[in-house]
Amino acid sequence: QVQLVQSGAEVKKPGASVKVSCKASGYTFIGYYMHWVRQAPGQGLEWMGWINPNSGGTNYAQKFQGRVSMTRDTSISTAYMELSRLRSDDTAVYYCARETTSSYMSAGLDYWGQGTLVTVSS
Amino acid sequence: EIVLTQSPGTLSLSPGERATLSCRASQSVSSTYLAWYQQKPGQAPRLLIYGASSRATGIPDRFSGSGSGTDFTLTISRLEPEDFAVYYCQQYDSSPRTFGGGTKVEI
Numbered sequence: 001q002v003q004l005v006q007s008g009a010e011v012k013k014p015g016a017s018v019k020v021s022c023k024a025s026g027y028t029f030i031g032y033y034m035h036w037v038r039q040a041p042g043q044g045l046e047w048m049g050w051i052n053p054n055s056g057g058t059n060y061a062q063k064f065q066g067r068v069s070m071t072r073d074t075s076i077s078t079a080y081m082e083l084s085r086l087r088s089d090d091t092a093v094y095y096c097a098r099e100t101t102s103s104y105m106s107a108g109l110d111y112w113g114q115g116t117l118v119t120v121s122s
Numbered sequence: 123e124i125v126l127t128q129s130p131g132t133l134s135l136s137p138g139e140r141a142t143l144s145c146r147a148s149q150s151v152s153s154t155y156l157a158w159y160q161q162k163p164g165q166a167p168r169l170l171i172y173g174a175s176s177r178a179t180g181i182p183d184r185f186s187g188s189g190s191g192t193d194f195t196l197t198i199s200r201l202e203p204e205d206f207a208v209y210y211c212q213q214y215d216s217s218p219r220t221f222g223g224g225t226k227v228e229i
Binding site: 035037044045046047049059061062063095097102105106107108109110112113114115 | 123154155157159161166167168169171172173176178179210212214217218219220221222223224
C-alpha cells in the first residue's frame with residue numbers, strides 16, 4: 001500500500017534551516033509529483049511547491065522563493081524540503097503529499113504524509 | 123494568484139442533515155482542476171473530490187461536488203457522525219495552487 005513517512009519533529013532557532021524528509025513506498029516514486037503543504041497552528045493549508053521526482057524539476061510558491069529547496073533521492077524513494085532563514089511564523093506542521101493523475105491529468109493530492117511539526121523559537 | 127473564499131466559515135448541523143459548502147474563486151478556474159479535502163483534528167487532509175465532481179477512491183457517494191468557473195460546491199447529502207470535520211477546496215489550475223480558508227462542519 002502507498003505510504004509517505006515523514007521525519008520527526010524539529011525545534012529550530014530563528015535564522016536556522018530545517019530539512020524534512022518524506023520516504024515513499026508502495027508505488028513508483030518517480031512516477032508522481034510530490035507536493036509540500038504546511039499548516040500553522042489552528043490555521044488553514046498553505047501550498048509551498050512541488051518536485052518532479054523523475055527530473056528533479058521544481059515549482060515553488062513565490063512566497064517561499066529563495067528560502068525553500070525541494071530535492072529528492074530516487075535511490076531511496078525520498079523527497080526533501082529544506083526551508084532556510086526560519087522565522088517564528090514558519091512554525092507549522094509540514095506535509096508531503098503525492099499528486100495523482102487520472103486520464104493523464106492531475107487529480108489532486110491523494111496520499112499524504114503524517115506531517116512534521118517544525119517549531120521555530122528562540 | 124487565485125484566491126479561494128470558502129463559506130460559511132462554520133456550519134452547524136445535525137447527523138442526517140444535508141451540508142452545502144461553497145468555494146468561490148477570484149478568477150475562473152477550470153473545473154478540471156478543483157479539489158476538495160476533508161481534515162479531522164490531528165490528521166492529514168484526505169482527498170474527497172477532484173476535477174470538481176469526481177469522487178476519489180473509496181469516498182462514499184453521499185459526497186458530491188459541482189460547479190464551474192468561479193463557483194464550486196461540495197454537498198454532503200446526509201451527514202454521518204464521522205463527517206464532522208474541516209473541508210478545504212484547492213485549485214490546481216495555476217501556480218500557486220491555492221487552498222481556501224476552510225469550512226468547519228460541526229454538530
